[in-house]
Every structure is written in C-alpha cells, then in structure tokens.
Amino acid sequence: xxxxxxxxxxxxxxxxxxxxxxxxxxxxxxxxxxxxxxxxxxxxxxxxxxxxxxxxxxxxxxxxxxxxxxxxxxxxxxxxxxxxxxxxxxxxxxxxxxxxxxxxxxxxxxxxxxx
Numbered sequence: 001x002x003x004x005x006x007x008x009x010x011x012x013x014x015x016x017x018x019x020x021x022x023x024x025x026x027x028x029x030x031x032x033x034x035x036x037x038x039x040x041x042x043x044x045x046x047x048x049x050x051x052x053x054x055x056x057x058x059x060x061x062x063x064x065x066x067x068x069x070x071x072x073x074x075x076x077x078x079x080x081x082x083x084x085x086x087x088x089x090x091x092x093x094x095x096x097x098x099x100x101x102x103x104x105x106x107x108x109x110x111x112x113x114x115x
Contacts, residue, residue, distance in 0.1 A: 002026040002104045004095045009109030016113075017083045022095030022106060024076040031097040034071055034078035038091035038111075048093065049080060062088075085113045 008020040024031060035050030035058075049059045049069040057069055063082070071078040078095065090113045095106035 002097065002099060004097055004104055004106035006093065006095045006106045006109040009093060009111045011112045011114060012085055014086055014113055014115050016085050017081070018085060018111060020080040020082070020093055020095075020109060020111070022078045022097075024078075024097050024104075027076070027099055029099060030073050031076060031099050032101075033098045034076075035069065035096050036078070036080050036093055037096055038089075038093045039108075040088070040091040043091075045094065050096075051078060082111075085111075087113045087115045089113050 003026050004022055004024050006022045012018050030053050033050055033052050036048040037045050038048050039045040047060045048063055049067055051057045051069045051071050066084045068081045092108040092110050094108045097104050
C-alpha cells in the first residue's frame with residue numbers, strides 16, 4: 001500500500017517562503033505523477049502543481065512565478081518551494097501521487113500565512 005507523508009508546513013509571514021516535502025513509500029515503482037493540491041477553509045480542493053516522472057511540470061495560475069515543484073525519482077519524493085507567500089495561500093496542502101492510474105493522497109500539512 002502506497003503511503004505519502006508530507007512535511008514542512010507551518011506559520012509564515014506574508015512575503016515569506018516555505019518548502020513542502022512529501023515522501024512516498026510502499027511501491028517498488030516510480031510514481032507516474034506526483035504533486036500538490038490544497039484546500040482552504042470553506043473551499044474545494046484545488047491543484048497547486050504537478051510533476052511527471054520525466055520532469056514535466058504544471059502549475060496553477062495562482063502559483064505561477066511564486067512556486068517551484070521538483071522531485072527525486074530515486075527517493076520518490078516531491079518538493080514544493082513557495083515564495084512571496086500571501087494570506088490567501090493559507091490552506092491544508094495535500095501531496096498526491098499516481099501509480100498505474102491509481103491516485104493516492106497524503107493526510108495533508110497545514111500552511112498558515114499571516115498578514
């Protein structure tokens with residue numbers, strides 16, 4: 001069973017930076033795609049960024065120019081560097097990974113941006 005464990009959330013002042021990490025375990029194969037979603041209070045879960053096993057990336061418009069997603073295929077980890085953080089970035093950030101068409105989710109890590 002694939003497990004995803006996020007780390008790196010916390011409280012940051014507006015304008016600051018944060019790096020989220022996610023480690024996958026339980027599979028002998030590389031995830032086809034890894035990424036991050038977020039869910040703010042009272043809102044639906046939304047895409048933040050994804051990266052394929054070949055390194056192709058996709059960013060939500062809200063994060064373009066402020067975030068960088070990367071992954072280590074040897075370790076099956078994915079990272080999200082976020083800069084110039086804003087209060088509306090406050091959310092629970094979820095790691096996701098797709099292995100052979102099956103989608104897995106982490107439990108989430110809370111990111112709070114203070115104004």
